[in-house]
Amino acid sequence: MGKFILKRLALLPLVLFGVTALLFCVLQFLTPEMRASLYVRDPRQLSALDAVIEKYGLRKPVYVQYGLWLKQVAHGDLGYSETAKMPVADAVKAFFPATFELTLASFFPILLIGVYFGVLSAVHKDRWLDQLTRFVAVTGYSLPSFVLGLLLLMVFYGKWQLFPPGRYGLETDLLVHGDAFRHYTGLLTLDTLLNGDVAAFADVVKHLVLPAATLVYIDLALLLRITRSSMLEELGRDYVRTARAKGLPERTIVRRHALRNALIPIVTLSSLLFIGLLGGVVITETVFDFPGIGRWGVIAAQQLDIAGVLGSTLLAAGLFVLANMASDILYAVVDPRIRVE
Amino acid sequence: MSALRDAWRSLRRRPSSLLGLGLIAFFAAVALAAPVLAPTPAGTRDAYLIPQDGYSPDPVLPSRKHLFGTTEQQYDLYYGMVWGTRTAFKVALFVVLTSLLIGVVLGGAAGFYGGWIDEGLMRFTDIVLAFPDLVLAVVIVSVTRPGLFNVMVSVMLVSWPSYARLLRGDVLSIKERDFVAAARALGASDARILFRHIIPNCIYPVLVVASLSMGRIVITAAALSFLGLGAPVGYADWGQLISLSRNWILGASGSPFAYWHTLFIPGAAIFLFVLGWNLLGDGVRDILDPRQQGT
Numbered sequence: 177m178g179k180f181i182l183k184r185l186a187l188l189p190l191v192l193f194g195v196t197a198l199l200f201c202v203l204q205f206l207t208p209e210m211r212a213s214l215y216v217r218d219p220r221q222l223s224a225l226d227a228v229i230e231k232y233g234l235r236k237p238v239y240v241q242y243g244l245w246l247k248q249v250a251h252g253d254l255g256y257s258e259t260a261k262m263p264v265a266d267a268v269k270a271f272f273p274a275t276f277e278l279t280l281a282s283f284f285p286i287l288l289i290g291v292y293f294g295v296l297s298a299v300h301k302d303r304w305l306d307q308l309t310r311f312v313a314v315t316g317y318s319l320p321s322f323v324l325g326l327l328l329l330m331v332f333y334g335k336w337q338l339f340p341p342g343r344y345g346l347e348t349d350l351l352v353h354g355d356a357f358r359h360y361t362g363l364l365t366l367d368t369l370l371n372g373d374v375a376a377f378a379d380v381v382k383h384l385v386l387p388a389a390t391l392v393y394i395d396l397a398l399l400l401r402i403t404r405s406s407m408l409e410e411l412g413r414d415y416v417r418t419a420r421a422k423g424l425p426e427r428t429i430v431r432r433h434a435l436r437n438a439l440i441p442i443v444t445l446s447s448l449l450f451i452g453l454l455g456g457v458v459i460t461e462t463v464f465d466f467p468g469i470g471r472w473g474v475i476a477a478q479q480l481d482i483a484g485v486l487g488s489t490l491l492a493a494g495l496f497v498l499a500n501m502a503s504d505i506l507y508a509v510v511d512p513r514i515r516v517e
Numbered sequence: 518m519s520a521l522r523d524a525w526r527s528l529r530r531r532p533s534s535l536l537g538l539g540l541i542a543f544f545a546a547v548a549l550a551a552p553v554l555a556p557t558p559a560g561t562r563d564a565y566l567i568p569q570d571g572y573s574p575d576p577v578l579p580s581r582k583h584l585f586g587t588t589e590q591q592y593d594l595y596y597g598m599v600w601g602t603r604t605a606f607k608v609a610l611f612v613v614l615t616s617l618l619i620g621v622v623l624g625g626a627a628g629f630y631g632g633w634i635d636e637g638l639m640r641f642t643d644i645v646l647a648f649p650d651l652v653l654a655v656v657i658v659s660v661t662r663p664g665l666f667n668v669m670v671s672v673m674l675v676s677w678p679s680y681a682r683l684l685r686g687d688v689l690s691i692k693e694r695d696f697v698a699a700a701r702a703l704g705a706s707d708a709r710i711l712f713r714h715i716i717p718n719c720i721y722p723v724l725v726v727a728s729l730s731m732g733r734i735v736i737t738a739a740a741l742s743f744l745g746l747g748a749p750v751g752y753a754d755w756g757q758l759i760s761l762s763r764n765w766i767l768g769a770s771g772s773p774f775a776y777w778h779t780l781f782i783p784g785a786a787i788f789l790f791v792l793g794w795n796l797l798g799d800g801v802r803d804i805l806d807p808r809q810q811g812t
Contacts, residue, residue, distance in 0.1 A: 334768050
C-alpha cells in the first residue's frame with residue numbers, strides 16, 4: 177500500500193509539469209508584452225515591461241521560457257495575480273477556504289440524498305418513487321447551473337430577500353476583517369461560532385444556502401443514477417437470491433449484502449465529485465458572486481491574468497491526481513478482492 | 518435497414534425516449550423553418566443578428582408585437598430563440614463530430630500501435646483530463662479572442678479525451694482477435710486494419726458516450742457564452758440571452774418578477790434542448806448496449 181501511494185504521488189509532479197507546459201503552449205498566442213505581466217510582482221513594475229521581457233527571455237522559444245518559469249517556481253515564487261491584487265500563493269490562501277466551505281456544504285447532502293434515494297429507487301424499480309427519482313435526476317442533469325442559480329436568486333433573493341449572493345453581508349464583513357476576529361480555520365461557519373457570534377454564523381449560512389442547493393440539485397443526478405444501476409445489478413445476483421431463500425429480512429439484504437457490493441462505482445464517482453467541487457465550481461461561484469477558487473480562476477482566465485490562471489489550474493490539477501489516488505485506495509477498502517499493486 | 522427498424526421499435530417502447538425524440542424533432546423543425554417563423558428584417562447583413570426595437574435598456578414584457586417580449590436593449594426574444602436554435606444545433610453537432618474524430622484517431626492509434634505512442638498519447642490525454650475543463654476552455658477562448666467559433670473549438674479541445682480513453686481500451690482487446698490477424702495475413706495496411714476492421718467493431722460504446730455527452734456540450738458552450746466569451750452581443754445565442762437577463766432577475770421595485778421572461782424563456786429553451794438530447798441518449802444507449810437495459 178505504501179509503495180502504491182508513493183508511486184502515485186510520483187505521478188503528481190508529472191501531471192503538474194504537463195498541465196503547466198500545455199498552458200505555456202496555449203499562451204504563445206499572446207504577445208510577449210502580455211506574457212511579461214506574469215513576472216511582475218508589483219504593479220509599479222509594469223512601466224518597465226521591456227526590461228522584464230528581456231530578463232525572462234519572452235521572445236525566446238517556449239521551452240526556454242518554461243524552464244525559466246520553473247526556476248522561478250522552484251524558488252517558491254508563483255507570481256503576482258493582477259485580478260486578485262495579491263501574490264498567487266496568498267490568493268489561493270484567500271479563496272480556497274470559501275470553496276472548501278461550499279464543497280462541504282454541498283457534498284454531504286449530495287452523498288446522503290444520492291445514495292439513499294438511489295437505493296430506494298432500485299428497490300422500488302418502476303414504482304412511483306423510482307419514477308420520481310429518475311425525473312429529478314434527468315432534470316438536474318439537463319438544467320444548466322447558471323439557469324437554476326439565477327432562478328433561485330430571482331425567487332429567494334428578489335422576491336423574499338431570504339438568501340443573498342456573496343459570502344457574507346456587510347456587518348459580517350466588518351466583523352471578520354476587524355481586529356478582534358480570530359481566524360481559526362478559514363471556514364467562516366466554524367470561525368464565527370468559535371468567536372461566539374451567532375448572528376454572523378446565521379449570516380454566513382444564509383449565503384451558503386443557494387449555491388449549495390444549486391450544486392446539490394445539479395450534481396445529484398449522476399450519483400442517483402450510478403447508485404440505482406449498481407444496486408439493480410447487485411440485487412439481481414445469485415447471492416441475493418440465496419439470502420432471500422435463507423429468509424433474511426429484506427432490509428438486511430439491501431443494506432448488508434447488496435449495498436456493500438454496489439459501493440465501488442459509488443466511491444469512485446463521489447471522490448471525483450468531491451474533487452470537482454473542491455477545484456472550484458466556476459459557474460455557480462460566478463452566478464452567486466461567491467469568492468472562491470473557481471470564480472477567481474475564470475476571472476483570471478478572462479482577463480488573461482496568467483499567474484492567476486497558472487495558480488488556480490495547478491491547484492485543480494493537483495487535486496485531480498490526489499482524487500484519483502484516493503479513489504483507488506478507497507476501492508481496496510470497500511472491496512477486499514482488489515489488491516492495490 | 519432492419520437495424521433502423523429495430524432501433525425505432527425499441528425507442529417506441531420507452532415513453533421517455535419518445536419524449537426526447539419529440540423535443541429534438543421540434544427544435545430541428547424550428548431550426549429548419551427559422552426564416553419562415555422569424556423572417557429577417559430587410560437590409561440586415563446577418564440573419565443571426567437579433568433585431569432591436571429602440572434602444573431603451575429596460576426589457577419589455579411579451580406582447581402581440583413581441584411574442585416573447587424583449588430583453589435588455591430591446592432585442593426581440595422570439596427572434597433570438599428561433600435563430601438561437603440553429604446556433605445551438607450548429608455548436609452541438611460541430612463539437613461532437615470533431616471531438617469524436619480526434620478521440621477516435623488518437624485513441625485508435627494509441628491502442629493499435631501500443632508502446633511509446635500509446636504511452637505518449639495517453640499521458641497527454643491524462644493531462645488534458647486533469648485540467649478543470651471550463652478554465653482551460655476559457656483560457657483558450659481568451660487568448661484566441663472571444664467568438665462563437667473559438668468557443669466551439671475550445672469545447673472540442675476539452676471534450677475529446679474521454680472518447681480517446683474509452684476507444685483505446687476497446688481497441689486493445691479487439692486487436693488481438695483472429696480476424697485482425699487474418700486481415701494482416703492478407704496484407705492489409707495498418708490504416709485499413711484500424712479503420713475498416715478494428716474501429717467498426719468497437720465504436721458503439723464511444724457512440725453511446727457521445728450521444729449522452731451531447732447535452733453536456735451544449736451546457737458547456739452556453740456557459741462560455743454566459744461568461745461573455747461567445748458571440749458578440751445581439752447574436753442569436755441562448756447562453757448569451759441568459760447572460761443579458763442577469764441584470765434583471767431582481768425585477769423592479771415592488772414587483773420582483775417584472776422581467777421574469779428575460780430569464781425564463783431562454784432558460785426553458787436550453788433546458789428542453791438538453792433534456793431532449795439526454796432522454797434520447799438514454800434510448801440510444803439501450804439500443805446499442807442491451808446489457809445496460811433498464812438501468
